[in-house]
Amino acid sequence: MISSFSDAKPDLLVSELLNRESTWSVAEILQNLQVLKLDANLRVMGVRRFIDACFYFSLARWADDGALERYGEALTSHEISPSDFVRILLESEERTSGGDITLPGPYHYKFLFDVSL
Numbered sequence: 001m002i003s004s005f006s007d008a009k010p011d012l013l014v015s016e017l018l019n020r021e022s023t024w025s026v027a028e029i030l031q032n033l034q035v036l037k038l039d040a041n042l043r044v045m046g047v048r049r050f051i052d053a054c055f056y057f058s059l060a061r062w063a064d065d066g067a068l069e070r071y072g073e074a075l076t077s078h079e080i081s082p083s084d085f086v087r088i089l090l091e092s093e094e095r096t097s098g099g100d101i102t103l104p105g106p107y108h109y110k111f112l113f114d115v116s117l
Contacts, residue, residue, distance in 0.1 A: 022105055025103075034083075048072065071085060
């Protein structure tokens, strides 16, 4: 007799997968920074690309030369952690002056970080 999967209960239904929130609020991102695996992403991307990705993710723009230099030194010397860096950007006046907006979450196609690392 051929085995059937009809009795097996899936871990995740297709409808649940399709209904996952694809965007997160800034507060949700700050509460779930560990999900972003920022330390691993910094190692894989390198400092400059990581800083640019964080700026684009948080502020919808690329980092300027001054920010690349300042934050590059701070990240390289471990003065700040990758999570601290993202928190600084998300809590910056530039970000907060735009009101509470949503950003791409881990299930969004524009999400810039690899959470599988």
